Amino acid sequence: MTRNPTDLYHSLIRDQACAPRNFGPAPPDWRVFHAENPACGDAFNLALDLDGGRIRAARFNGRGCAVSTAAFSVATELLTGEMLEDWQTRTEAIQRWLAGLTPFHPQWPDALRAFEAVRQFPSRVHCAALPWQALLKPQPGHTEAPS
Amino acid sequence: MTRNPTDLYHSLIRDQACAPRNFGPAPPDWRVFHAENPACGDAFNLALDLDGGRIRAARFNGRGCAVSTAAFSVATELLTGEMLEDWQTRTEAIQRWLAGLTPFHPQWPDALRAFEAVRQFPSRVHCAALPWQALLKPQPGHTEAPS
Amino acid sequence: MIDAQWIAARRAEFPFFTDSGQPPPAYLDNAATTLRPRVVATALARACTDLTGNVHRATHHWSEETTMAYEAARAAVARWLGAAEPAEVLFTRNATESLNWVATGWGQARGQPGARVLVTAQEHHSNLLPWRAALQRCGGACLVAGVQPDGRVDPDQWHAALAQQPQVVAFPLVSNVTGIVNPVAEWARAARAAGALVVLDAAQGLIHHPPLALAASDFDFVVGSGHKLFGPPGIGFLWARRAHLNWLPPPLLGGEMVATVTATTAQWSEPPWRFEAGTPNIIGALGFAAALDYLRGLDRDQRTNHLRALTQYAQTALAAEPGVRLVGARPESAGILAFTVEGIHPHDVAQFADAENVAIRAGRLCAQPYIEALGHESLCRASFQVYNDESDIQRLLVGIRRARAFFLAEHKP
C-alpha cells in the first residue's frame, strides 16, 4: 500500500466536494441527465439549461462520495457556455483517460487534471466518470428492467 | 490398475451375456418394465407374466453391455416363481450391495454373487443394477420431459 | 474471550497473513467473501492435478475416480447440512444462482395468477429480484414484510403477510447489512404450518450458525455459497427436499442431465444430476469440501465466543467514536457491523480505511431496499472472522479518524 488517499482527494476535489458549486434543484424546463454508481450508492441528476446546443447554465443534485460530488461540481463549471455535443463526444475519451488507458488530451481544460490521481484507484474511476456518463443518459435513459 | 476386467466378467456373467436366457419378445399382455443406462446407451424391457403377485415367467428384450445383459438374464431366472413385491422391496438393498455399501444378504440367491466383482467397477454398478431398477418402473414410468 | 494465541494460530493457516508484512492487514470484508485457508488452495491444485476426465460419463477408472471424488464432495456438503441424503444437494455457482433456480423453477411449475410470495424488507437483491420476476411472469404478487427502525423484520407485518397465505415464504438467515440473526426456525415452523414452501437464504451467517440439521427442519429449500465459508468462489449449493426435486424443472438442458433423447422427446436423469447440465465445477466442489473440513476442525464454541466477543468490542469501540453511528447493531449480530460517519460518504471512509490496510465494504451492499428502509443511501460495513482481533478494529478507527481529519477540519487556507 503506497497509495495515499490524500492524493486521490486532490485539494480541488476536496474543496469542490465540501463546497460544491452549482448544487441544488434546477428549474423544471432544464434538460435532466441521470447517473448512478451502484457499487457505492451514488445517484445524481445533472440539469442543463440549453439554448439550442449550447449550455447556458448547469446545476446538479443528488448524493455521492467526495469524488463523484467534486466531479459533478467541476463538470457544471466546465460545461457552462459549451456546446453539449462537444462534451458528449468527449465522454468516452475522458473515461478512458480516467481508467488509465490513454494520456490526458491537451485540449481538455486543466481543471480535469484534478482527477489525475483517480487513475491509481480503480474502484473510484466510476465516481469520477459519473458526470460524463450522465451526459449520454438523458432521462429517461436507462434500460428499464422488467420487474 | 490392478482391477482385471475378467474378474468383472465372471464366467457366469460371460455365459449369460453371450447366451442370454429368456431373451426375446413377450406376449402383449405381460406387464412391462423398462430401464435405461444413459451413460452407455443400454435400454431393456423386462416383461413379467403375473398371476396375482406371483411371477409365472419372465422375459427380457433390448440391448446393452455384457454386464447389463447378464444381469437381466440372471434376473429372469431368479424372478420366475417369485412374488414381485418381495423383489421390489429388495431392489434398494441389492443396489446398495452392488455399490459396495453393504454386505451380501444371506437370504439372497447365490446366483447374484456373480456380480460381486462389479463392486470394484463403479461405472458398471448401474449396468448390474438395471433389472432391479426396472422392477420399480412399470411402463410408462419415466418423468416425461417437456420437449 | 478474545484469545490472541488462538487467533495467531488461525492466521498461520491463511496465506493472506503469512504472505504479508507486519502489521498484518485487517481484512474486515468477510461478509463479502472470506479469506481462504491454505488447505483450500492445496485442495484446488491437487484436484486439478489428480482428477482426470469428466464425471459420470466414462468407463475408465480415471473418470470413475473423478466421479467418486465429486460425489464425495456432495456427500460432505450434505453431511454438513444435515441433509437426509446427498442427492438433496445440488451444486450451483453461488447462492444467487441457487435462489434463481428455486424462484424460476417454482414459478414455472407452480406459479399461478394471484400466487403470493412473502419476503422481508431485509433481503439481499438475490433473494428479491428472482421472486419478483417469477411473480411477474405468473401474475402473482410479492408481499414484503417491512423492518422496524432497529433493523429487525417487523413481526406483526410478517405474521399479517403470512395470514394472506403465500405459497412461498423466503427469508435470510442473517442480514448481510446489519448482521441481524433472524428467528428462522420459528418462522419456518409458522410458514410450514400455514402451508407455504419455506426458502432460507443462508448465504450469510451459515459459517457461525449452529448446525441446521435440515432433514428434521421445517425448511424446504436452503441456499449458500462456498466463498462465504472459507471455500473458493464459483461454487454454491441448493439444498432441496427430495420430493421437491421431482417437480422442480431442470434449469439448464443438455449433456449429463438427460437420460434419453429422441427426435421429439427427452427424459431427464434422476436428481441431483438432472440439475447439473454440462461439465460441473468439479475442482470448486472439492475446494468447498476442503473448506468445510477446515471449518469442522475449528472448535465451534471457540469460534462463536470469539466472534461474539469481537463484535461486542467493535460495537462498543465504534459507538464511542465521535461522528460514528451504528446502524442496526444488536448484541446477537453475526459478526457484521454497519455504520456511518457523519458528513463523510461511506465510500470515502472505506478509502481512508484502505489506506490503513483495512478492508471494509461501503455502498448499497446489494440490499438497497433494506438500506433505504433504514433511512440511508449507503453504509459502511465491517465484518469479522476467526482471524480478526481488536487491533483490526483499532486500525479501522485510525482510518475513520484520518477521514474525519481530512474532510471535516477547516481546510480552506
Add this chain to the structure above:
Amino acid sequence: MIDAQWIAARRAEFPFFTDSGQPPPAYLDNAATTLRPRVVATALARACTDLTGNVHRATHHWSEETTMAYEAARAAVARWLGAAEPAEVLFTRNATESLNWVATGWGQARGQPGARVLVTAQEHHSNLLPWRAALQRCGGACLVAGVQPDGRVDPDQWHAALAQQPQVVAFPLVSNVTGIVNPVAEWARAARAAGALVVLDAAQGLIHHPPLALAASDFDFVVGSGHKLFGPPGIGFLWARRAHLNWLPPPLLGGEMVATVTATTAQWSEPPWRFEAGTPNIIGALGFAAALDYLRGLDRDQRTNHLRALTQYAQTALAAEPGVRLVGARPESAGILAFTVEGIHPHDVAQFADAENVAIRAGRLCAQPYIEALGHESLCRASFQVYNDESDIQRLLVGIRRARAFFLAEHKP
C-alpha cells in the same frame, strides 16, 4: 510428423504423466475433457491464495486487484477469440450453460409463434434440448438438417431448411462423436445472408482450430468450455456481439448484475456484468486464462500436424484391425475417432481398454440422435491431444484384442 521429442516435452508439462509410472497411461478421452498442464494447477492455487475479496464490489485495494485479475482473464479470452472487446465475453460454467442462455434468452426476447430454429442432426444434446424447449415455449418449430451416411450434415437438407427462413441457425464447429469439422464459415455466411442469427457451438474442436477472429466473422454467438482447452472444469464462455447483449435478458437476477433496485423496479448493470449475477468463478476464470496462455505457447502448426498425423495413424491402424469398424471417420477429423467392435458392446470394449490403462469413451456420447442417425445405439470414441502418440493407439488395440479374445472365443468348457 509424429515427433517423439515434442510429445515427450508435452508430457513433461502434464502432472498426469509425471506422476504416473511406466509405460505412461494412454489418455484418449480428450473430447470429454483434456488433461491439465501443471501451470493451470499452479494458477488455481495462486489465485486462491493471492486474490482476496470479491470482484466489482469494494473500495479496498484487494478487491480492486481481484477485479483487475478477473477482468484481465476476460480480456485474455476475448483476445484469444478475436472479439471486438472484452465486454463481449461472458463467463459461464460451461458450454452447456452458454447455449442455454442464448436459447432461453432468445426465446424470451424474440421467440414468436411460428419461429424457426435450424440445427443439425449432429448436435450434442446441449445444442439441441435448449432450442427445443425455447421453441416449445414460444410456439415455434425446430428444423433439423439430417446427416449423410458418412456422418456429414447433408448440404441439400441444410440449405433447404435455411430457405425456410429460420430466425436462428445453430451448428457445431466439430462433431464430438466423429470429429467431423463443419464448414462453419460458409454456413455462417449463408445463414447471415438469410437474415438469421448464427450460433456456433465451439465446445469441441476449438483447441485445434485456426483463430476464429470473431469480430470480423459472421457469427453472432459462440460458446465454449475451458475444460476442453486444457483449462479447469466449471468455467466456460459465451461470446456475443455487443448489440445482442442489449436485448438478451439476464439469465440470473440478484447481486452484482443490478444497478438500482427500488420497491418495484430494477435497472440492470451494463454488459457483461449484467450476465454475471452473484459471486463468479474467479479462480476458474484465471485457470482458464492460464490454459490459453499455455496453449498459445505451443506452436500451432506443430500441434495441427501432430494431430493430423496421429489421427491418420489411428484411423489406419483401427481400420486394419479385425472386427473394428470406423464410424464417420474422415481425413479432416479433428482428432476424434468413433468406432465399434463387432459383437461387443462399446462399454465392454472400454472396460478392456481401461485394463490396459487406456482411457476411451463409450456410450451415447451426449449425442443420441446423431448416433442413431448413423445406425448405432452406442459407440466407442478415442480422441487425441498433444501428449498422445502411436503407442497409445497400439495399447488401445491390445485392449480391443483382449476383449475380442474374451468374448468371441469359444468359451464354454
